[in-house]
Amino acid sequence: MQLGPYAGFIIAAYLATFGVVAALIGWIIADHRAQKRTLDDLEARGFGRRSASREVA
Amino acid sequence: MPVMDLANPSRFLILVERVLPWLAAVTVCVLAVGLYQALLVAPDDYQQGATVKIMFIHVPSAWLAMFCWAVMSVAALGTLVWRHPLADVAAKAAAPLGAAFTFLCLLTGSLWGRPMWGAYWVWDGRLTSVLVLFLMYLAVLALWRTVEDPSRAARAVAILTLVGAVNLPIIKFSVDWWATLHQPASVLRMGAPTIHSSILVPLLIMGVAFMLLFLTLHLAAMRNEILRRRVRTLRLMQAQAGA
Amino acid sequence: MKALIALLVRDMRLAVRLGGGAPMGVLFFLTVVVLVPFALGPDLALLRRIGPAILWLGALLASLLALDRLFAADYEDGSLDLILMSSVPLELTVAVKGIAHWLTTGLPLVVAVPVLALFLGLDPWPMAAVALTLLVGTPALTFIGLVGAALAVTLRRGGLILAILVLPLTIPVLIFGVAAANTAIVGPVSFGAPFTILCGLTLISFVIGPFAAAAALRHLE
Numbered sequence: 001m002q003l004g005p006y007a008g009f010i011i012a013a014y015l016a017t018f019g020v021v022a023a024l025i026g027w028i029i030a031d032h033r034a035q036k037r038t039l040d041d042l043e044a045r046g047f048g049r050r051s052a053s054r055e056v057a
Numbered sequence: 058m059p060v061m062d063l064a065n066p067s068r069f070l071i072l073v074e075r076v077l078p079w080l081a082a083v084t085v086c087v088l089a090v091g092l093y094q095a096l097l098v099a100p101d102d103y104q105q106g107a108t109v110k111i112m113f114i115h116v117p118s119a120w121l122a123m124f125c126w127a128v129m130s131v132a133a134l135g136t137l138v139w140r141h142p143l144a145d146v147a148a149k150a151a152a153p154l155g156a157a158f159t160f161l162c163l164l165t166g167s168l169w170g171r172p173m174w175g176a177y178w179v180w181d182g183r184l185t186s187v188l189v190l191f192l193m194y195l196a197v198l199a200l201w202r203t204v205e206d207p208s209r210a211a212r213a214v215a216i217l218t219l220v221g222a223v224n225l226p227i228i229k230f231s232v233d234w235w236a237t238l239h240q241p242a243s244v245l246r247m248g249a250p251t252i253h254s255s256i257l258v259p260l261l262i263m264g265v266a267f268m269l270l271f272l273t274l275h276l277a278a279m280r281n282e283i284l285r286r287r288v289r290t291l292r293l294m295q296a297q298a299g300a
Numbered sequence: 301m302k303a304l305i306a307l308l309v310r311d312m313r314l315a316v317r318l319g320g321g322a323p324m325g326v327l328f329f330l331t332v333v334v335l336v337p338f339a340l341g342p343d344l345a346l347l348r349r350i351g352p353a354i355l356w357l358g359a360l361l362a363s364l365l366a367l368d369r370l371f372a373a374d375y376e377d378g379s380l381d382l383i384l385m386s387s388v389p390l391e392l393t394v395a396v397k398g399i400a401h402w403l404t405t406g407l408p409l410v411v412a413v414p415v416l417a418l419f420l421g422l423d424p425w426p427m428a429a430v431a432l433t434l435l436v437g438t439p440a441l442t443f444i445g446l447v448g449a450a451l452a453v454t455l456r457r458g459g460l461i462l463a464i465l466v467l468p469l470t471i472p473v474l475i476f477g478v479a480a481a482n483t484a485i486v487g488p489v490s491f492g493a494p495f496t497i498l499c500g501l502t503l504i505s506f507v508i509g510p511f512a513a514a515a516a517l518r519h520l521e
Contacts, residue, residue: 017118035285035288189468192467204455216451238479
């Protein structure tokens with residue numbers, strides 16, 4: 001793959017794109033884990049959702 | 058504030074859990090094909106050389122930057138006209154994605170501009186319009202963070218999004234007009250006037266890949282937002298029970 | 301109708317008081333325009349060249365300053381609730397508040413232009429061009445600002461986010477206002493073309509501003 005004299009710019013552009021997309025994916029996954037953890041924690045303390053409590057009754 | 062009956066969003070969550078893995082897999086495949094085409098197959102442009110390869114990420118980013126505002130606008134209508142809870146979630150999830158792709162568009166454009174025009178930034182009509190769009194995304198993100206109550210925030214952002222949507226063509230028109238007034242010193246050319254199919258095909262594949270990427274990220278972000286709202290509701294219940 | 305006129309008079313009286321926006325707006329305008337030569341140097345030729353742009357930027361920032369309190373003051377003392385509950389269409393009420401804001405903040409800026417033009421070495425025709433474009437453009441700034449003011453009403457530090465919300469939307473007005481004023485100095489384009497578009501932008505803002513601001517106020521709760 002011949003990138004010519006401006007190879008640095010091309011590589012920088014693709015790396016930046018990869019970095020930003022990776023950061024977005026990372027943030028979404030980390031956020032998902034955090035919310036799930038909090039929800040499980042609240043459930044353990046007895047604060048489930050209304051539908052969950054209905055099942056118990 | 059009564060606990061929202063999250064029936065619809067629940068069904069949405071189940072759908073997302075099922076669809077997301079497949080969507081992600083398809084996205085990766087199309088991206089792989091697109092990148093292969095862009096980096097290894099596409100020929101060099103006779104004017105720009107290999108730097109034309111930057112176009113394969115710059116242009117799809119620009120498309121997404123604008124498409125995302127369109128998504129937010131449709132969601133805004135859903136919020137204001139139908140008070141649909143999923144509309145709020147869709148709008149909030151889209152905003153950071155749109156900002157990120159607009160930023161990428163500016164960054165890759167700047168990296169493309171340096172070899173092409175000799176400057177990292179020029180006050181060209183197109184770049185300036187995208188810069189203003191980026192400022193508007195930042196304004197939306199700021200508004201989401203500043204208003205406490207999620208439903209109130211959604212309605213405020215919806216109004217700002219729609220006003221912004223109306224303004225975007227006006228801004229584009231005025232910036233283009235302003236740019237032609239202040240002719241830059243060198244002649245600017247954004248690549249070959251007609252795109253040969255050997256460059257068009259990788260571009261379209263990358264365009265599809267980016268669209269799929271946006272769809273995947275958006276659905277995943279919406280899922281997170283729904284979970285976040287549940288957490289908030291339960292925390293409010295917890296606070297009331299504790300008191 | 302009587303209610304609207306009463307509202308107009310009340311708003312104007314409030315603005316003209318020392319705590320209101322009117323005297324501050326003009327003073328801020330003056331301060332900004334005086335600051336620029338300190339930053340750029342006393343080269344009168346340069347100042348004359350960029351004079352219209354400086355005056356426009358100063359007017360934009362001064363307008364923004366007074367928007368902060370437009371709805372916030374009413375929100376704090378409860379009159380906003382009364383306004384929302386009244387039978388007068390909210391869009392009209394908001395438009396009237398906009399008119400009051402412009403009369404007390406925008407119009408004084410226009411009146412101040414001849415004096416400030418002296419500091420920037422502007423000749424009579426460029427000065428008149430700036431004054432005319434500001435006369436037509438400051439209502440647009442006010443009415444676009446209505447939207448931001450309504451959205452930011454209940455927020456702490458509303459003034460900052462107000463600026464972030466409003467400034468990108470005012471860019472077209474700034475572009476065409478300065479362009480029209482500049483034709484008096486440099487002249488590839490006739491005054492008429494950008495000026496007509498400026499008028500069009502102002503007219504559009506008369507419609508979008510009150511409607512969007514009213515919608516924002518209605519959705520406050």
